[in-house]
Amino acid sequence: MINITQMSKGILEGCVLMVVKDKPLYSKEIVESLREYGFNDLTGGTIFPMLVRLEKQGLFEIEKVPVSSAPSRKYYSLSEKGEQELIQFQNVWNEFRNIVDSIMKKGEA
Template sequence: MAVLEELINKTQMLKGILEGCVLKILNEKSCYSQELVQTLRERGFENISEGTLFPLLLRLENEGLFETKKVQSSLGPNRKYYSLSSKGKDELAEFIGVWNEFKLTVDHILRTTGD
């Protein structure tokens, strides 16, 4: 049971971190979902898939964190581009603050804990 709880906790932590990373990337540039997956892979999330990302994008869009627009593609159907709304920018700033506190705490524990 402890292994299952650990897996669930890691999954939840990853979702929160992924959300913050998505907000940061979309603050830098507007992207459609496949482009966002590629950027995440290039920046270290090698195993991320569009299937993992899509529910997150839908939830964040429903929360009003994105502005979206459809852009015609010469390669097929229109692409939905995501960019941060002002609410998304506020959420990103909050994530960065929480992340920095969290990172400082964990770094401190890792430096001071004896083996």
């Protein structure tokens, strides 16, 4: 049987890369953006470890911005490696979607 958690994790990583593609965001903004797109059950506990892992892979450029009443915020934007990873994710996603769509259409007939 398909492990939906593992499948979602890979898709979510690609979506995180996409939401920071055009504008640097800090972790809370990333979570809020993904919720706006429909990841309603998403929590910081899911995103924070993922951000750390993706950062260690060199997919982000980080900018720490001081905040007067709190610790500095860490803003995430795509590194060159992150941009390449996003392109690869988009290509794999499009191929995967086409395959699944073909199978689903056959099932409708």
